[in-house]
Amino acid sequence: MLITCPYCGPRDVSEFSYQGDGNRTRPDPSSTDQSAWNAYVYDRVNTAGDHKEIWQHAGGCRSHLAVTRNTLTHRISDVAFAGGTKRRHGGRS
Numbered sequence: 001m002l003i004t005c006p007y008c009g010p011r012d013v014s015e016f017s018y019q020g021d022g023n024r025t026r027p028d029p030s031s032t033d034q035s036a037w038n039a040y041v042y043d044r045v046n047t048a049g050d051h052k053e054i055w056q057h058a059g060g061c062r063s064h065l066a067v068t069r070n071t072l073t074h075r076i077s078d079v080a081f082a083g084g085t086k087r088r089h090g091g092r093s
């Protein structure tokens, strides 16, 4: 599987570190709602299809990336910096 890093271009997945589900929303840090924190820490959606994930290019520029990957085919349809700028994935999956 190749992931196209916006800085480095297409690179093998072995250069990347999976950082988790990209769909989670952290509760307000001052919140004491235990059910909200429990859901944030433990609950995951087991998507069959396109899924937003966070990957770090640990073996390269160390950027954190928001990657949309199809969990059935491993096809990557979108890569963006986790903090913002988008770039379409042009590499093979």
Ligand SMILES: [Zn+2]
Pocket: 005, 006, 007, 008, 009, 057, 060, 061, 062, 063
């Ligand atoms: Zn990179």
